[in-house]
Amino acid sequence: MTRTGRRPGTPDTRDAILAVARRRFATRGYDATSLRSIAADARVDPALLIHYFGTKEDLFTEATGLPIRVSELLAGMGGASLPETIEALVRGYLLLVDSDQSRNAILALVRSAVSHEQAAAMLREFLTAELLTSIAALTSLSNAPLRASLVAAQLVGIAMLRHVVRVGPVARATPDEIVALVAPVIERYLI
Amino acid sequence: MTRTGRRPGTPDTRDAILAVARRRFATRGYDATSLRSIAADARVDPALLIHYFGTKEDLFTEATGLPIRVSELLAGMGGASLPETIEALVRGYLLLVDSDQSRNAILALVRSAVSHEQAAAMLREFLTAELLTSIAALTSLSNAPLRASLVAAQLVGIAMLRHVVRVGPVARATPDEIVALVAPVIERYLI
Numbered sequence: 415m416t417r418t419g420r421r422p423g424t425p426d427t428r429d430a431i432l433a434v435a436r437r438r439f440a441t442r443g444y445d446a447t448s449l450r451s452i453a454a455d456a457r458v459d460p461a462l463l464i465h466y467f468g469t470k471e472d473l474f475t476e477a478t479g480l481p482i483r484v485s486e487l488l489a490g491m492g493g494a495s496l497p498e499t500i501e502a503l504v505r506g507y508l509l510l511v512d513s514d515q516s517r518n519a520i521l522a523l524v525r526s527a528v529s530h531e532q533a534a535a536m537l538r539e540f541l542t543a544e545l546l547t548s549i550a551a552l553t554s555l556s557n558a559p560l561r562a563s564l565v566a567a568q569l570v571g572i573a574m575l576r577h578v579v580r581v582g583p584v585a586r587a588t589p590d591e592i593v594a595l596v597a598p599v600i601e602r603y604l605i
Numbered sequence: 606m607t608r609t610g611r612r613p614g615t616p617d618t619r620d621a622i623l624a625v626a627r628r629r630f631a632t633r634g635y636d637a638t639s640l641r642s643i644a645a646d647a648r649v650d651p652a653l654l655i656h657y658f659g660t661k662e663d664l665f666t667e668a669t670g671l672p673i674r675v676s677e678l679l680a681g682m683g684g685a686s687l688p689e690t691i692e693a694l695v696r697g698y699l700l701l702v703d704s705d706q707s708r709n710a711i712l713a714l715v716r717s718a719v720s721h722e723q724a725a726a727m728l729r730e731f732l733t734a735e736l737l738t739s740i741a742a743l744t745s746l747s748n749a750p751l752r753a754s755l756v757a758a759q760l761v762g763i764a765m766l767r768h769v770v771r772v773g774p775v776a777r778a779t780p781d782e783i784v785a786l787v788a789p790v791i792e793r794y795l796i
Contacts, residue, residue: 524715524719524769527769527770528715528719528769534769534770534771537770538770538771538772538773541766541770541772542772542773546772546774557782557786559773559774560774560775560778560782560783560786561786562774563766563772563773563774563775564759564763564775564783564786564787564790566762566766566772567759567762567763567765567766567775568755568758568759568762569762570762570765570766570770571757571758571759571760571761571762571763571765572755572758572762574758574761574762574765575732575754575757575758575761578718578719578725579718579725579728579729579732579761580725580729581729581732581733581737581754581757582729582733582750582754583737583750583751583753583754584751584754584755584758587751591748591751592751592755595748595751595752595755595794596755598793599755599790599793599794602789602790602793603786603790
């Protein structure tokens with residue numbers, strides 16, 4: 415066995431990678447952070463990083479506890495009409511934020527974002543680079559980035575009222591009831 | 606001077622009243638807490654409490670740092686059309702959350718609500734008793750409480766993205782740009 419100066423793959427290595435990822439996402443932002451730069455910083459082979467975590471989005475999800483995998487959320491929507499896509503987006507979002515694990519992750523994320531600029535920066539970068547870009551691509555109207563951000567604000571607000579502040583009507587509503595009211599409103603932003 | 610067992614009006618008294626108010630709003634909720642019960646608990650004359658703070662809503666605002674005085678927000682909307690009322694609601698909300706002082710109060714409130722059940726309960730009671738009731742009264746559609754809550758979710762989400770997470774397009778948009786996009790969407794919930 416030769417020693418290359420790179421760490422072998424152990425549970426400690428995994429934690430070390432996550433620590434480096436959190437620091438780089440927080441200080442450089444999601445966009446400017448590559449898997450390669452995290453691997454270099456953590457002194458591991460990029461292949462090991464991919465082996466452990468998959469894509470950059472997966473690593474971010476793991477590093478932040480963010481429960482939303484945007485790629486999964488929007489998967490299978492190709493060829494669907496805009497109303498169908500929006501309904502799937504809202505339904506998928508609710509599925510994600512309604513799980514116990516996700517609820518706790520959301521609480522942790524929001525708590526971090528209001529207290530620490532770095533956590534807010536991390537959440538902002540991710541929302542901007544991944545979620546908002548995907549939603550903005552659904553519309554050809556002017557102001558697409560602002561429209562997409564207001565859609566995201568609606569979704570973030572629903573999670574806040576449903577799981578953080580727990581306002582009765584939103585907390586008790588079924589996903590179907592919420593989708594029925596919210597999907598047409600999101601359409602209004604994008605069409 | 607006779608001593609009645611009631612505290613005289615000093616700055617300490619004011620702070621003591623605020624401490625009692627915070628505790629009662631948090632434990633009993635906004636609805637079940639009367640000015641009279643706070644005065645009794647703080648061992649002051651109810652008149653002193655009114656002299657210091659005005660209404661129960663004013664006292665709540667002061668006790669929580671909540672920047673939104675719903676009564677002011679909806680004042681002067683009598684006789685206006687629903688679109689005009691909604692536009693005034695969104696514009697008034699942005700005016701409130703965009704001030705430096707309010708931004709700090711929002712950060713403090715959200716930080717409290719995600720960390721402490723009592724703070725979440727206080728915010729929930731207030732939103733339910735005051736804001737949601739006023740918005741729900743604007744519509745005669747079924748599901749009015751859920752519709753009003755989703756409107757509130759949109760507004761809360763905008764404050765989160767504009768001032769907490771600071772997502773570019775929402776953070777940089779002028780109030781006019783936001784009103785132009787959000788008001789028709791809120792109409793869609795209520796008409």
